[in-house]
Amino acid sequence: MADTFVNNPSFFKLDATLKKLRNYWQKMFDSRQMDITVDQWLLVENLYKHKKTTHNELARNTSKDITTVSRIIELLVKKGLVKREADTYDRRKVYLQLTPDGTEKYKQVKPLVHEMRKTGWKSLTEADYAELTRILDTIYSNIPTKV
Amino acid sequence: MADTFVNNPSFFKLDATLKKLRNYWQKMFDSRQMDITVDQWLLVENLYKHKKTTHNELARNTSKDITTVSRIIELLVKKGLVKREADTYDRRKVYLQLTPDGTEKYKQVKPLVHEMRKTGWKSLTEADYAELTRILDTIYSNIPTKV
DNA sequence: TAGCAATAGTTGTTATAGCAACTATTTTGC
């Protein structure tokens, strides 16, 4: 790849796009009184799909640090959207699942998220989506895990 | 765009890629004793390019909140990399610029950043870069600023 | 089987992100 590209701010563009997306989502959540943050939503969505999971799995599924998951879950438990349940056989493990209120919250927020995703992809094609996916996946796999 | 795509986790993929990039950069900075964070670097890089600027301009240029810029600058001033200078005519304004140590830091970190950017783009072409830019710009402009 | 390593999760600390509220100036509009 030509040297000029190395100076191009792809990091910056990724960051700027994600920040604008995140702000848009949060403002929409707030204006609709959804009473939830973007990252709390991402965990709720994941818990809805997996029904019953652990902090560790949730962290892997959402690309979040386990400490971050632990603290967000703490907030969701306080809000009554998630409940913790100890594993009978392995007392280190704690299973997480949505409460009925949590499931209700998911169903309430979901259509809004659906609309926002459509808004973001307006005027883009399925080929564009595939391209973005391919390029981001390539960058992701290019990055060493250990330094 | 087909409905299935609305359910695809582009937000998640952007977030995961950026997080891995950011972690990689930070670990490389740490292992080379650069004594700087990724976001501190982004401000230093911007100050090197613009020589003399204000908090507000810096915030616009870096897609950061002005409060965030204010606090990162505070850290950079404490490290002796940036100095503040009041405007003579408009006493609300504060100009920011790199100190000699700040310029030195820029020159020290720059080659590493150059290498890391090359690593991220490994096996991608200039056309890929153009595609990514186009798609991210489209998403960016699709997002309403007001909700 | 005793001791050590690995696993699951929490807590402490520092940094970034962003909203609201605030001070201090400067500009605008009547």
Place this chain on the structure above:
DNA sequence: GCAAAATAGTTGCTATAACAACTATTGCTA
């Protein structure tokens, strides 16, 4: 010219991010 609006920046607060250190439990191995 003066009050209100706009601008520049800081401070308070809450949330997310990640590393290090910690507790508790389970698995492994000599």
